[in-house]
Amino acid sequence: MGPISRLRNRAHPTHLLRDGRSDGHEQSARRGADPGRGGVAAVSEVYEPRVIEERWRNVWRASGAFSADVERPGKKFYYLNMFPYPSGYLHVGHGRNYVIGDSVSRFHIMRGYNVLNPMGWDAFGLPAENAAIERGMHPREWTMKNISHAKEQFRAWGIEYDWDREVATCEPDYYRWTQWLFLRLYQHGLAYKKRASVNYCPDCETVLANEQVVGGVCERCGAAPVPRNLDQWFFRITDYADRLLEGLADLRWPEHVKKMQENWIGRSEGAEITFEVGSGHEIVVFTTRPDTIWGATFMVLAPEHPLVDELTTPDRREEVESYRAAAARASEIERAATDREKTGVFTGSYARNPVSGAEMPVWIADYVLTTYGTGAIMAVPAHDQRDFEFARAFGLPVRVVIRPEGEPEISADDLTEAVPALGVMVDSGPLTGTPAHMAMGHTIAHLEEKGVGRAAVAYRLRDWLISRQRYWGAPIPIVYCDRCGTVPVPEEDLPVLLPDVAYIGKMGLADIPGYADTDCPSCGGSARRDTDTMDTFVDSSWYFLRFVSARDGSQAFDPDRANAWLPVDLYVGGVEHAILHLLYARFVTKALHDLGYLAFEEPFERLFSQGMVCHTAYRCPQHGWVYPKEAEGGRCSQCGAELETAYFSMSKSKRNVIDPSEIIDRYGADTERLYTLFMGPPDRDIEWTEEGIRGAWRFLNRLWQLVVAQLPCVRSAPGPVVQAELDTEGRALRHKLHATIRKLTEEFEGRLGLNTAVAALMELTSEISEYCARPEPDLRLVAEATRNLVLLIAPVTPFLAEELWHRMGGSETVLRCPWPGVDPEALEVSEIELPVQINGKLRARLRVSASAASDPAALERAALDDANVRGHLEGKSVVKLIAVPGKMISIVVK
RNA sequence: GCGAAGGUGGCGGAAUUGGCAGACGCGCUGGCCUUAGGAGCCAGUGCCCUCGCGGCGUGCGGGUUCGAGUCCCGCCCUUCGCACCA
Numbered sequence: 001m002g003p004i005s006r007l008r009n010r011a012h013p014t015h016l017l018r019d020g021r022s023d024g025h026e027q028s029a030r031r032g033a034d035p036g037r038g039g040v041a042a043v044s045e046v047y048e049p050r051v052i053e054e055r056w057r058n059v060w061r062a063s064g065a066f067s068a069d070v071e072r073p074g075k076k077f078y079y080l081n082m083f084p085y086p087s088g089y090l091h092v093g094h095g096r097n098y099v100i101g102d103s104v105s106r107f108h109i110m111r112g113y114n115v116l117n118p119m120g121w122d123a124f125g126l127p128a129e130n131a132a133i134e135r136g137m138h139p140r141e142w143t144m145k146n147i148s149h150a151k152e153q154f155r156a157w158g159i160e161y162d163w164d165r166e167v168a169t170c171e172p173d174y175y176r177w178t179q180w181l182f183l184r185l186y187q188h189g190l191a192y193k194k195r196a197s198v199n200y201c202p203d204c205e206t207v208l209a210n211e212q213v214v215g216g217v218c219e220r221c222g223a224a225p226v227p228r229n230l231d232q233w234f235f236r237i238t239d240y241a242d243r244l245l246e247g248l249a250d251l252r253w254p255e256h257v258k259k260m261q262e263n264w265i266g267r268s269e270g271a272e273i274t275f276e277v278g279s280g281h282e283i284v285v286f287t288t289r290p291d292t293i294w295g296a297t298f299m300v301l302a303p304e305h306p307l308v309d310e311l312t313t314p315d316r317r318e319e320v321e322s323y324r325a326a327a328a329r330a331s332e333i334e335r336a337a338t339d340r341e342k343t344g345v346f347t348g349s350y351a352r353n354p355v356s357g358a359e360m361p362v363w364i365a366d367y368v369l370t371t372y373g374t375g376a377i378m379a380v381p382a383h384d385q386r387d388f389e390f391a392r393a394f395g396l397p398v399r400v401v402i403r404p405e406g407e408p409e410i411s412a413d414d415l416t417e418a419v420p421a422l423g424v425m426v427d428s429g430p431l432t433g434t435p436a437h438m439a440m441g442h443t444i445a446h447l448e449e450k451g452v453g454r455a456a457v458a459y460r461l462r463d464w465l466i467s468r469q470r471y472w473g474a475p476i477p478i479v480y481c482d483r484c485g486t487v488p489v490p491e492e493d494l495p496v497l498l499p500d501v502a503y504i505g506k507m508g509l510a511d512i513p514g515y516a517d518t519d520c521p522s523c524g525g526s527a528r529r530d531t532d533t534m535d536t537f538v539d540s541s542w543y544f545l546r547f548v549s550a551r552d553g554s555q556a557f558d559p560d561r562a563n564a565w566l567p568v569d570l571y572v573g574g575v576e577h578a579i580l581h582l583l584y585a586r587f588v589t590k591a592l593h594d595l596g597y598l599a600f601e602e603p604f605e606r607l608f609s610q611g612m613v614c615h616t617a618y619r620c621p622q623h624g625w626v627y628p629k630e631a632e633g634g635r636c637s638q639c640g641a642e643l644e645t646a647y648f649s650m651s652k653s654k655r656n657v658i659d660p661s662e663i664i665d666r667y668g669a670d671t672e673r674l675y676t677l678f679m680g681p682p683d684r685d686i687e688w689t690e691e692g693i694r695g696a697w698r699f700l701n702r703l704w705q706l707v708v709a710q711l712p713c714v715r716s717a718p719g720p721v722v723q724a725e726l727d728t729e730g731r732a733l734r735h736k737l738h739a740t741i742r743k744l745t746e747e748f749e750g751r752l753g754l755n756t757a758v759a760a761l762m763e764l765t766s767e768i769s770e771y772c773a774r775p776e777p778d779l780r781l782v783a784e785a786t787r788n789l790v791l792l793i794a795p796v797t798p799f800l801a802e803e804l805w806h807r808m809g810g811s812e813t814v815l816r817c818p819w820p821g822v823d824p825e826a827l828e829v830s831e832i833e834l835p836v837q838i839n840g841k842l843r844a845r846l847r848v849s850a851s852a853a854s855d856p857a858a859l860e861r862a863a864l865d866d867a868n869v870r871g872h873l874e875g876k877s878v879v880k881l882i883a884v885p886g887k888m889i890s891i892v893v894k
Numbered sequence: 895g896c897g898a899a900g901g902u903g904g905c906g907g908a909a910u911u912g913g914c915a916g917a918c919g920c921g922c923u924g925g926c927c928u929u930a931g932g933a934g935c936c937a938g939u940g941c942c943c944u945c946g947c948g949g950c951g952u953g954c955g956g957g958u959u960c961g962a963g964u965c966c967c968g969c970c971c972u973u974c975g976c977a978c979c980a
Binding site for chain 2: 270373376686692751881
């Protein structure tokens with residue numbers, strides 16, 4: 001059968017099969033069309049993903065296409081997915097992240113880039129430890145099991161990495177260098193120890209960083225943390241607050257992620273002002289509103305403020321002590337409640353307002369936080385809502401010192417709420433009458449002159465608490481010696497190994513007999529090791545550097561290689577890491593830059609946050625979340641109660657995850673990948689539906705049938721297309737082909753609108769099919785179109801593309817084929833259809849030559865010549881005529 | 895409360911630079927094929943009507959423009975982040 005008759009048959013494949021094929025073919029054709037029935041056909045004219053996917057699973061790795069040539073970066077592309085914590089298994093929602101990355105990497109490999117796309121495991125940490133405890137396993141065992149399972153899942157998915165560079169943060173080869181990082185920071189004063197009140201999670205039995213307390217509860221387990229005083233290690237990230245803020249400007253990151261980091265750093269400009277207390281003590285406050293100082297009528301200290309003891313007069317002591325004790329007991333969740341009544345007690349002392357001389361009672365109250373600013377405030381009730389509420393609750397004086405511009409003066413007695421707006425200073429001694437835009441500057445100058453204040457900046461960001469009292473993490477490489485004090489473990493003695501003990505449940509290194517006993521590296525006497533491990537965010541704060549030197553036993557990373565390969569060109573991951581991980585990674589990069597290891601300051605040039613995959617979840621009022629199979633007819637299979645349904649991001653706890661193996665077994669990995677990319681814009685949340693996946697499956701079948709039908713044509717190598725010999729339809733198809741090449745190239749390199757890229761491939765497939773069904777298609781064009789179609793879809797559906805490519809006669813992996821180039825000649829058009837608007841309404845379409853389309857005068861003539869247009873103009877006069885070359889013609893009539 | 899993102903057919907979404915709204919897919923309707931259909935193929939599918947060379951239409955109300963999903967002003971709703979940060 002010749003190519004042309006095959007082409008025509010393509011439009012009616014069932015006829016084709018009935019006419020000329022054996023029953024066996026028909027059977028397999030039906031199997032192919034209904035993936036549910038399974039079975040292996042001997043001859044595969046039908047699309048059988050199970051067969052072809054297994055055929056190609058190992059070739060890509062063997063081909064070396066995913067092994068970066070790190071020594072010679074050349075035209076490099078460093079792609080990185082946020083490495084996962086190896087949980088039990090990956091669902092299709094996790095898969096989205098990796099499918100995007102795999103497709104983008106395959107595209108860049110085909111484009112000829114030297115692609116570095118490594119993978120590793122964020123293996124230390126509480127989740128692994130807790131999961132292992134539940135199963136009575138050692139966390140190492142649990143972690144290793146999960147890693148090997150996840151790698152098997154990646155293989156089935158067709159997701160490839162440069163596995164020679166695999167790292168796991170729980171391996172001594174890796175955490176040795178995490179400890180090295182700690183020591184470097186310590187040596188340069190960026191790691192320090194202090195006794196601090198910390199959030200302790202009673203369930204997780206560990207200290208949490210401020211950042212891990214979300215909404216007043218433990219981010220991991222939801223328990224309410226209790227305050228505790230412990231000696232803890234901190235990283236001095238606040239030293240970098242300004243640079244972390246400024247560095248955001250030039251990054252190609254989603255705006256909302258930048259904003260979140262900005263808010264987290266929380267830079268506020270203002271002033272520090274010193275207030276004298278009668279007893280000779282001084283209270284220093286931070287304020288963003290120095291211009292309101294004449295309105296400060298009392299002072300408030302945080303209950304934990306160090307001066308409280310000394311300022312408390314004997315008659316107030318009992319009350320103050322009991323308030324402080326209550327505040328210390330109160331959990332974060334209680335203190336964070338914003339809508340509760342203001343509480344506080346008077347210390348008995350008075351401070352003097354340095355500008356007005358007014359006497360100001362000093363109170364303590366828990367609405368002032370010890371961790372922000374100086375832990376003390378001047379209270380200006382007229383112009384700060386919190387101070388206003390406090391003043392009204394305790395009958396303290398209110399003094400108005402600002403008149404908002406363009407508004408009448410306010411009387412303190414009439415106030416029902418504070419007036420925070422900027423304005424003209426009133427009742428402010430020598431500065432009375434200063435307008436809003438000068439108020440801050442003049443007040444600060446005035447304070448400096450009097451020697452009682454200066455401009456200052458405060459940050460919401462706190463130093464990074466890294467100590468954890470748990471087993472499964474990198475031990476802190478510090479020794480305490482009675483004679484030498486705090487002694488860092490010498491670099492050559494690293495790693496400080498996690499003791500190899502049979503795992504017994506929740507514990508820290510302090511619970512392991514003998515672990516702490518050691519010799520002082522300095523004097524050789526007996527000493528004790530630090531028994532804490534590091535926060536896992538330390539592990540992940542530098543892993544992107546390790547990938548360039550993954551097997552290097554002599555250093556954490558080779559600085560030359562790092563400088564050649566980083567910053568990461570494209571970093572893809574979930575928005576849940578928008579603040580902490582990304583901020584810490586940026587901090588460590590800047591610190592290593594300052595220490596001379598790195599030439600660059602920002603680790604991730606471009607960041608892309610993929611959206612989550614949602615799926616229907618069912619909830620029974622009695623039994624909680626139930627699996628879809630327990631939700632027959634919308635009723636609970638256990639109790640028959642009506643179920644609530646809603647869409648949620650996939651999670652085990654909501655029992656709404658889809659296991660990729662179910663989809664891959666039934667439809668193949670390519671269908672899963674295609675659907676994942678097609679169902680919506682990669683940066684938005686999307687809904688997984690069974691119907692949707694069938695659409696992807698149908699498309700791949702159509703594409704497969706089309707290409708298979710054209711194989712004889714492609715193999716006969718009919719030669720290059722001669723543009724001049726194409727007829728109208730041929731030119732149209734070739735135009736479409738090259739527009740699609742351009743479209744895909746732009747999407748992969750630019751905005752990553754992979755859903756529209758897939759849509760473009762669907763359109764192209766349909767147009768090729770239609771063209772092939774014509775009586776006499778140009779075989780050279782058919783060959784060009786089908787070959788390129790296969791190349792274009794290769795990053796998305798690699799198995800199918802590889803199979804078809806080889807059937808076309810390709811010998812090397814499709815990854816080694818150059819990505820198709822755009823032929824500008826194919827994109828030229830001879831004729832174009834332009835809309836004509838009359839009074840803003842679409843009234844006609846005009847077919848004009850390309851040359852006329854670019855000439856406004858010709859367009860005007862053509863429009864006025866058009867019969868349709870003339871009909872609409874009858875009896876009216878043309879007021880205005882606008883011809884936009886190549887776009888449209890707009891006519892205004894009266 | 896503050897900040898950000900979003901609101902387009904029955905559904906997911908497209909329209910990338912102010913220029914033909916609804917690409918592509920799902921679903922639905924009709925037809926073909928079939929012993930059968932939770933398979934496949936073909937066609938149709940924004941809404942309304944008086945069925946036309948018609949009217950309306952991108953959360954709501956205004957505005958700019960020859961022309962607005964897109965820009966401006968004012969609201970409403972949804973989601974996310976922060977939230978006593980002085």
